[in-house]
Amino acid sequence: MFWKRKPKTQDGQEATDSAAEAVVDDTGATEETARAEATSGEKAATADKKADAEKAGEPEGAGASADSDDAAGEKAAPAAADDDESAAEAVSDDAGSEGAPDAGDTDATETTDGADSEKTDSAKADAEDTDSEKAEDEDTGDEAPASSDVFADDTEEAGVTGPDSEGVTRVRAAVSFEFDDEKFEYIGNTWIVRADDDGVVVIDPGPDAEAVLEAVGEREVYLVACTNAYAPHIESAVKIAEETEAPVALHPREMRLWRRQHGAEHRPDYEIEGGGSMTIGDLQIDVVALPGTSPGTVGYSISQLGVVFSGDTLRKGEPGMVGNTYIDYTTQLASIGESLLSLPPDTRILPDRGPATTVAAEGRNFDSWV
Template sequence: MFWKRKPKKQEGPEATDSAAEVAVDDKAAAGATDSGTAGENPSEEKDAVAEASEKDSGRADGSEKDPGGADGSEKDPGGAEADAASTDEKPVADADADEAPADDEKPVVGEGEPDAEAAEADEDAEAVAAEADEPVGLFADETEEVGVTGPDPDGITRVRSVGVFEFDDEKFDVVANTWIVKADDEGVIVIDPGYDAEAVLEAVGDREIYLVACTNAYGPHIESAIKVAEEADADIALHPREMRAWRRHHGAEHRPEIEVEGQGALDIADLHIDVLALPGTSSGSVGYYIAELGVVFSGDALRKGEPGMVGNTYIDYTTQLASIGEALLSLPPDTRILPDRGPSTTSGAESKNFDSWV
């Protein structure tokens, strides 16, 4: 288990053919086609030219027939190939005339398969978009009942607890989500431990807690952090800009052991976790993105259908919107968003709401 900062890498299969190679291949193919059609029989062309010259010089009345005349007896030398092709192919065409499709029924070369592929691609895109709009898994329920839900197929469990959040001399009753994520067969990470440490520890069971990760230092995200961490002898992770709020809540005796920042990463057991900078609700808010599970824990930055509020207000709405657009909605559209409160949603579903927030 360790913390390290590192730049994001972009991986993907390398192209097997360069653009230059493709261009050369196309030119070669075009050259082969031209050589196989135009000027296919130069000796026939020469004979046609000689014959036309002889007939022109031997006409008594000096009249000249149209090269493309109805009798087809004389043609422009450059059309020798077309004439020969027409002569060779005509009997076959006549024999099959009854079976030949009408012009308006003839298939257009090159249109069939690409259109089918394009249609299939469109259907796939529509399916992904539709899936992104549907409720997602166990955590899409709109109710706010206290208790434990899960684990889901990805090994994620939600613990809901109720508490009082004090902000700007006001008190707010909230139902907070704590997320327990399977890191391997032996242990888990706990994200945003809310108001019920006992419920969290019971849901963890005999497994080890490798890390307690907080998205910021507001009460619903850190209330039980120390108790859960001490019980399991685990480290706590928090952005350094949240330390002042942390000290107001927990004092200076127990500082978080790990400082996390945007563009960093956590490698814990089998999980690789990217840390996303999500300032707006507070200057040190972060999200935790696990690409292999297709899930991001957004804290209070983004909830289903709305940017998250602190109490009943927005702290820095413009910055918060920028964080949502750049860090969360840029993820694949089927990425599940698991917030600090309320039901889950997806990046694709919330992308359709973004313009109404601006």
């Protein structure tokens, strides 16, 4: 908060003026009292002298002489009063010299006021700079989730990123995906989530099993979790499961697509559905039903890490497409609105491709998709 200070000289001036006025008032009262006492004394002395003269039979000249002496006293009394007035005026002048600045003091006051004005202007400028910085910080704050997230980059290059502060690692690999007799190529995401000091969960293992296993290192794979059974989400699931002796989790309605990729002999170990949950290592993983891109698409929400793995249901700035097609757009939008955007606003959304985003960011986009 900024406020304007009163000049110090003016504050002192008001206090001193009040003191000077008090001295002048007291002096005036003393003068009037002295005059009244002198007049009363003079009259009493004259009366006594006349009475004494009449009793003694003194001539009028003696009384005149006494009266003359009294007159001299009267002249002396006003003179004394005049001296008192002069003294009062001197006190008043001295008090005025303290309360009201002379020409030199006026310059000093103006200088002080100018300095205070400069300080005030400087303080205002500083306040404006601070407000500007706050505005910039607030603007930056709007972009903070994207700029501070190591997975927010838009680059389309294969490689490994992370782990981030939550223990999540991203492995990017080149995907070649055929759908409706058309071939699509892009960079897909596989997510490795630290479950505890000894093991991890692998989500949506794409085509590069070697890169995933290298990122896992010496740790154990507790679970291979797939969001649906399109090839980019399950392509290396069997190989990673066999190498690490890990179970595979998939929605039962995805078995037809699974068999196309891996045949009937390699079945998933766990059938999962929306609304279920799993405790793996130190994590509780909630299964979120996300039908739309396929009947059995699911997401994996880990509230203690503040993340949800959305598969191909929701990507940054758009509902996900299969190839260049929406399979069931209405159902997909319902899944986004009811299951994903109902999560806390700062929840990070980590999709099957593209950069990370947040629930808050995609909530602002939702109306444009309806």
